[in-house]
Structure formats: structure tokens, C-alpha cells
Amino acid sequence: TQLLEQSPQFLSIQEGENLTVYCNSSSVFSSLQWYRQEPGEGPVLLVTVVTGGEVKKLKRLTFQFGDARKDSSLHITAAQPGDTGLYLCAGPSGNQFYFGTGTSLTVIP
Amino acid sequence: DAGVIQSPRHEVTEMGQEVTLRCKPISGHDYLFWYRQTMMRGLELLIYFNNNVPIDDSGMPEDRFSAKMPNASFSTLKIQPSEPRDSAVYFCASSLTGLGLAGSRFFGPGTRLTVL
Numbered sequence: 452t453q454l455l456e457q458s459p460q461f462l463s464i465q466e467g468e469n470l471t472v473y474c475n476s477s478s479v480f481s482s483l484q485w486y487r488q489e490p491g492e493g494p495v496l497l498v499t500v501v502t503g504g505e506v507k508k509l510k511r512l513t514f515q516f517g518d519a520r521k522d523s524s525l526h527i528t529a530a531q532p533g534d535t536g537l538y539l540c541a542g543p544s545g546n547q548f549y550f551g552t553g554t555s556l557t558v559i560p
Numbered sequence: 561d562a563g564v565i566q567s568p569r570h571e572v573t574e575m576g577q578e579v580t581l582r583c584k585p586i587s588g589h590d591y592l593f594w595y596r597q598t599m600m601r602g603l604e605l606l607i608y609f610n611n612n613v614p615i616d617d618s619g620m621p622e623d624r625f626s627a628k629m630p631n632a633s634f635s636t637l638k639i640q641p642s643e644p645r646d647s648a649v650y651f652c653a654s655s656l657t658g659l660g661l662a663g664s665r666f667f668g669p670g671t672r673l674t675v676l
Contacts, residue, residue, distance in 0.1 A: 453602070484664060493564070493651050493667025494603075539603065541665075548663060550603040 454478055455540055455551035463557040467529050472554040474523045474540035483516055483523045483542040488553075494539055530558045564668035566652050572674045578640040581671045583652030584633055593665065594627055594637050595651040603651075609635065621646075642675045649673070 458473050474483065482501045486494035498507050500516035500523060507514045511534075513526040523540055535558050540551040565584040573579055585592045593608040607617040612629045620627070624643070629635040639646055649672050653665040 486665075491669070493653070493670050494665070495667070496664045499664065543663060548605075550605075552602050 453552050454544065454549045455542070457538075457540060457551040457554045459554060460552065461555050461557075463559065464530055466531060466558055466560050469526070469528050470530060470556070471524055471526045472538055472556070474525075474551050476521050476544070478544045479520050480542040480544050481520070483520075483540055485514055485523070485525055486539040486541060488537040488539060490536070494537075527556075530556075532558045532560050534558050564652055564654055564666055566650075566668035566671050568671060569669060570672045570674075572676065573642055574676050575643055576641045577675075578638065579642045579646075579673060579675075581637040581650050581652075581673070583635045583637075583668060585635070585652070585654030586666055587633065589654035589656055589666070591655045591657065591663075592629060592635050593653040593655070594635070595653060595667075597649045597651060597670070606637070639673075642673075644675045647673055647675050 454476055456475050464470055482499055484499045485497045487497055488494040498509055498514050500507055500514055503518045503520045505516045511528045515524050527534055535556060538554045564586055567582045571579060590611055594606040595603050596606055597603045604619055606619045607627045608615055609629045612632055625639055627637045649670045651667050651670045653667045655663050655665050657663050
């Protein structure tokens with residue numbers, strides 16, 4: 452059982468479409484991070500959200516941390532082929548640091 | 561800074577052989593992590609070090625796996641003997657602190673290991 456469950460597991464969309472991916476847990480996290488991993492590379496940190504209800508924007512990407520700090524979402528507007536990759540949420544709970552199960556996104560030109 | 565450096569990038573070996581993976585963390589980062597990534601299990605933490613000292617190795621699959629960090633700029637992950645089920649991508653990551661806001665992991669490019 453994974454502490455951080457992500458959905459959907461796989462997502463394939465056309466360029467220009469919008470999408471949202473989710474990261475859920477039954478545990479409280481003091482902060483949550485989102486990483487993107489491109490094929491053949493290691494994960495790269497995109498953003499960290501700290502406060503319940505916090506919303507952060509990074510160009511076409513919008514990240515939200517749930518009010519109860521148990522979930523987070525990533526919304527991409529007008530997806531581009533360069534957004535293709537594996538999106539991972541991660542964060543500390545208790546004295547452990549966890550990575551989510553991941554969402555593999557493919558944006559078709 | 562060049563980021564986290566891992567070598568080799570690809571390793572193909574035969575079952576029973578010894579495999580050594582190498583990592584150079586970002587200078588000044590006190591924490592070093594070894595992860596394994598597979599399609600089935602995702603990203604798994606194997607072991608991590610703080611100031612060159614192993615802190616938690618509960619993720620190491622079995623005694624065939626060992627890791628060392630002889631100094632702040634170098635770590636190795638060794639598998640002896642290797643088995644086909646060890647085939648995966650192995651990542652090294654470093655961070656300023658282990659947990660909390662500053663615990664953002666900086667990953668290397670990974671070593672893709674194939675054991676035949």
C-alpha cells in the first residue's frame with residue numbers, strides 16, 4: 452500500500468487540451484512537492500506547497516495543496532508535447548519522506 | 561554546480577556478477593539517497609546517508625546490496641551477486657536536509673541496470 456496515491460496512472464491527451472492529475476493520502480503532510488521526470492532522466496523538482504489551501508502557479512501549471520494537507524492537484528492548461536513525462540508528488544509525513552505512485556502523461560502533437 | 565553525477569549510465573551484466581554504481585552528490589548537501597525505480601514498484605528508497613553516515617537502510621532488499629559513503633563527495637551502491645530481478649534504474653539524489661521544506665531531492669540521471 453502506497454501512502455501517496457496518484458491518479459490517473461496514465462494519461463494521453465492532444466496538444467492544447469487541459470488536464471488535472473491528483474495526489475491523495477489518508478495522512479497529513481507538512482508539505483508536498485511535485486516532480487517531473489522525463490524519459491531517461493531523474494525527477495526534477497517543480498514546486499513545493501506548504502500551507503493548506505495554497506495555490507502556486509508556474510506558467511501553465513497550477514498546483515494546489517488541499518485544506519487538510521492530505522491531497523494535492525496539478526492542473527496543466529493548454530498542454531504541450533514538452534509537458535510529456537512522469538509526474539510524481541512527494542512529501543514528508545511523520546519522520547519519513549514518501550514518493551507517490553506517479554502519473555505518466557503523454558501529450559500528442 | 562554540475563548537479564548529481566552518476567556512473568555508469570547503463571550497465572549490462574550477467575547473473576552472479578558484482579555490480580558497483582557510483583554517485584557524486586551536489587557539494588554542500590548533507591544527505592545522500594539511493595533509490596530504485598521499476599514500473600511495478602515505482603520509486604523506492606533503498607538507503608540514505610547523513611554526513612556520510614548511513615541512517616536508514618531498511619529499504620535495502622537483502623544482504624546482496626551494500627552501500628558506502630567514504631567521504632562527502634562519493635558514494636557507491638554494490639550488488640553482489642546480481643540477479644535478474646535487480647534490473648531497474650538506480651538513482652542517487654542529494655539534499656540539503658532530509659525532511660521538510662528544504663528536503664527537496666536533486667536527482668542524478670540514473671543508472672539503468674540490466675542483469676541477464
